[in-house]
Amino acid sequence: MTAEENIDEKKGQKVLKFLAAYLVAAWTFLQFIDWALVRYNISPYWVDMLLWIFIGILPSLSIYLYNKDRINKKILKLREKIIFPLNGLIIALVLFFGFGNSDLGSTTKEISYKNDLGELLTETITKEEFRIGAPVFNFQQKNKDSINSWLGNTINKLLELDLKQDKNISTEACYAENTIDKIKSSAVFNKYYVDGFYEVNNGVYAITPIVHNSKNGKEISKKTFTGSDFFELIDEISIYIKDNLGIVEEMRDRYIDLSIREMTTESMEALKAWSNKDYDEAVKIDSAFTLAYFYNAIRRNRFSHGELEEKYLIDKAYDLKNNLPIQSQFEILMYKHIIYNRWADAEKLLKYQLEIEPNNEDYNRLLEMVFSETQNIEGYYKHALKRFNKAQNEDNARRYYMSLILNGNYDEAINLIKAYELLSPNTEEVQRIKAYSYLAAGKLDEAKKIYSKIKLTWPEESIYQNIIDAYIQKKEKETVTFDFTSYAGIYRSIASEQQINYFEKNKAYFVHYKNQLLNKGIPSDNNILLSFDAGWVSGTKHVFEKDSLSTASRVEVDQFNRNKLSKFYYYRETDEIRAAYNLFKSHEFENLDKTFEKLIAKHPDHWFLKDALSHVLYRKKQSNQALIDQYKKITGTYGNRKFWVKDNRLFYKRDNLPKVEIFPISENRFISLSNYSTHYGFEQTENNVMASFSWSLDMENKEWIKAENNTNYLLKN
Known part of the structure; x- marks a missing residue:
């Protein structure tokens, strides 16, 4: 060298x-x-x-x-x-x-908000992009048995509730049977996912959570937790998951960690009923089960089952809210604003909640519902665009697509779906959405070609496709006009408190079911509007009818899903009718008979107005004491029905149905304002026992049918 x-x-x-x-x-x-x-x-x-x-x-x-x-x-x-x-x-x-696009500042941010007392408060939370994503999937039962099978899709719900307290984590309860589906639904926006298995032997629970890499499903960590206290095991598993997601103790200590028992219930039976969505049964077992009242209020409100029941449930949840984390308390307050129709307050609180959880699907849907309720189509569009620009996932793409359709931006909607078509060119749902986009835009030739391809590639008979074909054929032959001026307005169901509002904005027609999202209406005739689910074989056909005075009176709603067809009837509810019924509900009966007589003259086909008048006239003939005596005669329990008096008013509730106030139109027959198509009857049997039954209106034949079978004819206990 x-x-x-x-x-x-x-x-x-x-x-x-x-x-x-x-x-x-x-x-x-x-x-x-x-x-x-x-x-x-x-x-x-x-x-x-x-x-x-x-x-x-x-x-x-x-x-x-x-x-x-x-x-x-x-x-x-x-x-x-x-x-x-x-x-x-x-x-x-x-x-x-x-x-370049990463946030290099603090991992936290301060959110200012007003509490339910109007006090301005500030909370520090972890920013969205610094949260660790980890959806929790259903747990598999090791030794199959029907008694404990309900736990499989309960453990993940409870873990979601527990983990959501920690704003270092972004999680949700999910359901999937195999690893491929779990990876597909979690890989894009999450680093991990959690699943596991469980078994129950002689009252001892063995639960094994497994933390996986979301990109390949590889097992990262697994541990079995054993014990007789199910709720304590959930708390222990929650801490274990945080440890294995890299949430160190210093990070965990920023947030309160309530026990799952405190947030839900101490009763396994109540928990089972809650998990199975039998909320009425859950609160029968545990009358302090806040989330059972809350989830029931959400369900009742979404389908407008009954204002009295909705308010009762949300008020109960609100009274019991202090056993929940602050964010859950705000969720309850938010729904209280919605149920009490305080839309501006609901919007403010939803935007605050979305600052904390921007990707929460429920909050995003609710904000869109508020925009739908207030006809704020521009707000709907801006919100959807903001979410799509932030995260271009499937849910945000659907939301953005629908906002483009509602806003009349058809070319943008078509271009958006074309981008997704490149990823899934042979997917039925994508092709249906593309076809609907052209249909809504009025580009019938393009729509027709795609629908022809759909029928060839995925052949199946459906009412949806038949209606689409008939609409295109009609449009090709003649110009379709809709007499909107005559039919616009609010229509109310005869079987529930649900309303549909038909309105025009920006030269387009809209269909809005109360407490649900907006839909675009497509005129099919001078008295018919169509409304379609963009990606599925379902939709509604709204056929408007006029009475003998040539006034818009009723709409028949044909709801179709594949080949299943259901018919519903809604009657025009003008401002005058609504005002009269508000007085009725408030028991302000003075001169109300004159009001209803005028309304009946204006709306001769509104048969339920005659029922309301019958009550006003009947109570005019009775003293207050006579009415109270009449009520007391029938109060009590009839099987799963219960009738009781409060503040001199008569109320009725049947298991799993909403509470309603009922009003006498004769000695033994009553009506309610929640369901116009049902009357409540009472009679004394030969054995001197009071019996309860119902009358149902046959709409086709315009006659009342008495229900006397074992389910509907019940004796007083």
Whole structure:
């Protein structure tokens, strides 16, 4: 070996020693930075950036260390004049493209809001992009038995409730049977997913949660928790999951962690009823089960089952809310605003909730429902666009697509679905959405071609397709006009308190079911509107009818799903009718008989107005004491029916049905304002026992049918 080679070898060894020391120092420094970032709530992206910098400068550092004697004398060769700046430029480009859109500030942010007392409060939460995503899937039962099978889709719901208290985590309860489906639904926006299995033997629960890598399903951690206290096991599993998601104790301590027993119930039977959505049974077992009242209120409100029941349930949940985390308390207040029709307050609170959980599907849907209720189509569109730009996932794409259709931006909607068609060109749902887009835009030739392809590729008979075909054929032959001026307005169901509002905005027709999302109406005749589900074989056909005075009176709604058809009837509810019924509900009966007589003259086909008048006239003949005596005669329990008096009013409730107030129109016959098509009857049997039964209106023959079977004819206990 020559002297020059010996020098080069020694220099090389020295460079390697320096590089090794550099890497050790850099790694130690990164560990300290990582700890400091967690300790002071600073973006963890700084660790990744510094790692890229430390690695990125290795080429330049190696050259410098090898030639430092010459370079320190400011003697640089051409290669060094090129490599050093190029190395710096490459690092800068990597950092720019890798972290240019990343938040490098605090991992937390402050949210200001007013509580239910009107006090301005501030809360610090973890920002959305710094939360660790980990959906929790249903747990599989090891030894199948029907007694404990309900736990499989209960464990994940409880873990979601528990984990959501920690704003370092973004989670939801999901359902899937195989690994492929779990990866498909969690891989894009989550780092992990959780599932597991369980068994129950002699009252002892063994639950095994498994934390997986969401990209490939690989098992990261697994542990079995055993014990006789199911609720304690859920709390322990929740902590275990946080540990294995990298949520260190310092991060966990930022948020309150209530026990799952405190948030739900101590009764396994009540929990089972809640998990099976039998909320009435759940609160029978545990009258302080807040979430059972709350979820029942949500369900009743969505389908307008009855204002009295909705308000009762949400008020009960509100009274019991203090056993829940602050965010859940705000959810209850938010729904209270919705149920009490305080739309501006609901919108403010929803936007606050979306600051905390931007990807929460329920909150996003509810905000769109508020926009639908207030006919704020522009607000609906802006919100959907903001969410889509933030995260271009499937849910946000659907939301954005629907907002484009509602806003009349058909070309943008078509272009959006074309982009998804490239990913799934032979998917039935994508093709149906594309066909509907052209149909809504009035581009019938394009729509017809795609529907022909759908029928060829996925042949099936459906009412949906028949209506589509008939509509296209009619439009090809003649111009379709809809007599909107005559038919616009609010129509109310005869069987529930549900309303449909038909209105025109921006030269387009809209169909809005109360407490649900807006739909676009497509005129099919001068008295027919169609409304379709964009991606499925379902929709509604609205056929408007006029009475003998040529006034819009009723709409028959044909609801179809594949070949299943259901008919519903809604009657026009004018401002005058609504005002009269509001007085009726408030028991302000003075001169109300004259009001209803005028309304009957204006709306001769509104048979239920005659029922309302019958009550007003009947109570005119009775003293208050006579009415109370009449009520007391029938109060009591009849099987699963219960009748009771409160504040001199008579109420009725049947298991799993809403509470309603009923009003006498004769000695033994009563009506309600929740269901016009049902009357409530009472009679004394031969054994001198009071019996309860119902009368149902046959709409086709316009006659009342007495229900006398074992289910409906019940004796007083």
